[in-house]
Structures are given as C-alpha cells and as structure tokens.
Amino acid sequence: DAEITQSPRHKITETGRQVTLACHQTWNHNNMFWYRQDLGHGLRLIHYSYGVQDTNKGEVSDGYSVSRSNTEDLPLTLESAASSQTSVYFCASSEEVNTEAFFGQGTRLTVV
Amino acid sequence: DAKTTQPTSMDCAEGRAANLPCNHSTISGNEYVYWYRQIHSQGPQYIIHGLKNNETNEMASLIITEDRKSSTLILPHATLRDTAVYYCIVRGNQGGKLIFGQGTELSVKP
Numbered sequence: 364d365a366e367i368t369q370s371p372r373h374k375i376t377e378t379g380r381q382v383t384l385a386c387h388q389t390w391n392h393n394n395m396f397w398y399r400q401d402l403g404h405g406l407r408l409i410h411y412s413y414g415v416q417d418t419n420k421g422e423v424s425d426g427y428s429v430s431r432s433n434t435e436d437l438p439l440t441l442e443s444a445a446s447s448q449t450s451v452y453f454c455a456s457s458e459e460v461n462t463e464a465f466f467g468q469g470t471r472l473t474v475v
Numbered sequence: 476d477a478k479t480t481q482p483t484s485m486d487c488a489e490g491r492a493a494n495l496p497c498n499h500s501t502i503s504g505n506e507y508v509y510w511y512r513q514i515h516s517q518g519p520q521y522i523i524h525g526l527k528n529n530e531t532n533e534m535a536s537l538i539i540t541e542d543r544k545s546s547t548l549i550l551p552h553a554t555l556r557d558t559a560v561y562y563c564i565v566r567g568n569q570g571g572k573l574i575f576g577q578g579t580e581l582s583v584k585p
Contacts, residue, residue, distance in 0.1 A: 394571050405562065405575040406519065421572070453518055457571050461507055461526070464573055466518030 365390040369454050369467035376474055382441040384470050386454030394457045395437040396464070397421075397429060399450040406453060412437055444474045479563045484580040487557075493550040495579050497563030500544045507566045508539060509573065510548045512559040519562065519575075522548065553583045 367388040376382050386395065393414045398406040408421030410429040418429050426448060428440045441448055451471050457464035480498040487493040499508065507526050511519040523530055523537045525546075530537045536549040550557055562578040 396572060398575070400516075405560075405577050406573075408572060408574060411572050422574075451516060455519075455573070459571060461524070462571075463509075463521040463524065464571065465521070468518050469516065471516075 367454060367456055367465050367467045369470050371470060373471045376444050378444060378446060378474055380444050382444050384439045384452055386437050386467060387435055388456040390456060391434055392456040392458050396455045397439045398453045400453060401450050446474050449474045479565055479576050481563050481576065481579045486582050486584060487553045489555060489583055489585050490552055493553040493581060495548040495561050498545045499565045502543050502565050508546050509564045509566050511562045514559040555583050558583045
C-alpha cells in the first residue's frame with residue numbers, strides 16, 4: 364500500500380547543530396508540506412512544494428529549508444537548531460486541492 | 476485562503492450525534508471545506524470535504540449552508556474513540572496547502 368513515512372520518529376540534538384528530517388511518500392503526489400506543532404497548539408505550515416525543484420515558504424519558515432530533487436521526498440533541514448525549534452514535525456502530501464492530504468506520524472524533535 | 480472560526484471545546488454523550496460547527500464567512504467560490512481530526516499527538520486524519528453540496532461517508536456527514544459561509548460536521552453516533560481535536564479548514568486552489576486553526580476539542584463522555 365502507498366504510504367507516507369517520516370524518519371526519525373524521535374530525535375534529540377544540541378543547539379547549533381544541523382538536523383535533517385526525512386519525509387518519503389509513495390503516492391507520487393506533486394504537493395508536499397511540512398508543519399510543526401507545539402504543545403497545545405494547532406499545526407503551522409513551515410514549507411511546501413508543488414513539484415520537483417519547487418519550494419515555497421510557509422507561515423514559520425525562518426531557520427528551516429527544504430529541497431525537492433524528486434517526487435517522493437521532501438527533507439526538512441534545520442540549519443542551526445535552536446531550543447525554540449523543539450516541536451513535533453508533520454509531513455503531508457496530496458495530489459490536488461480537491462483530494463485528501465495524507466499525514467505522516469510525526470517526528471518529535473528536542474533541541475537541548 | 477479564508478479563515479475559519481470554531482468553538483474551542485465541546486462535549487458529547489457517547490452514542491449521540493456530535494455536531495461540530497464552523498464559520499467561514501470569507502470563503503470564495505472555488506474553495507473547499509475540509510475536516511480533519513487529530514487524536515493525541517498522532518498525524519491529522521482526513522474525515523471529509525465538500526465544495527457546495529452536503530457530503531456523507533462512512534465516518535461523518537458534512538452540511539454546508541447554501542451561502543457557504545458556515546458548515547457543520549456530524550458524527551452520527553459518537554464513540555469514546557472520537558475524542559479528538561477537530562479542524563475545519565478552507566482549502567484554496569494554491570497547491571492545496573492546508574492552513575490549520577486551533578480546532579475544536581471534542582470530548583465524548585460515557
């Protein structure tokens with residue numbers, strides 16, 4: 364079955380380190396998204412991509428970057444991790460605006 | 476994308492219908508209404524979506540007013556497992572990005 368997977372599921376890193384979170388989907392969807400969710404809050408959009416070589420900034424993009432070299436993957440990179448980036452990160456993909464978006468199970472990142 | 480307004484929290488008795496309202500008064504003609512829910516810290520789960528007509532699937536029904544300025548998600552027979560945060564989202568044509576609000580925390584009680 365097609366799916367969307369995130370890795371790692373949990374990560375602890377130190378302030379200042381570069382961290383990359385992986386997102387892989389097997390639906391061949393063009394649209395992919397990265398969100399963060401802080402305790403007790405809704406999801407906030409970090410970056411999104413409409414296809415290969417396309418990337419766009421979301422609501423809270425400072426300190427994050429993404430690249431889209433193929434359809435299946437949209438890795439999220441924290442250039443220099445900060446304690447304020449401790450959060451749960453969710454990746455999602457969808458085919459079109461009138462079809463459902465599928466979410467991964469999330470990556471819990473702790474920056475110490 | 477249009478913004479949505481939902482009550483912060485609601486309670487529902489187990490076995491009864493749960494009716495979750497959502498206001499989206501600035502919705503435009505080509506924007507869809509989507510509903511997702513999130514249980515604990517799991518990834519959001521798709522429930523249902525619609526454009527103009529009412530929709531029903533195995534999970535829920537979506538009632539959209541004729542002017543499209545509000546909608547109601549109906550869980551016909553709520554169970555304890557339906558306890559979750561429910562998000563109403565208006566989704567436009569711009570690549571289908573989903574902008575989440577604070578959602579409604581639904582508590583289903585025995």
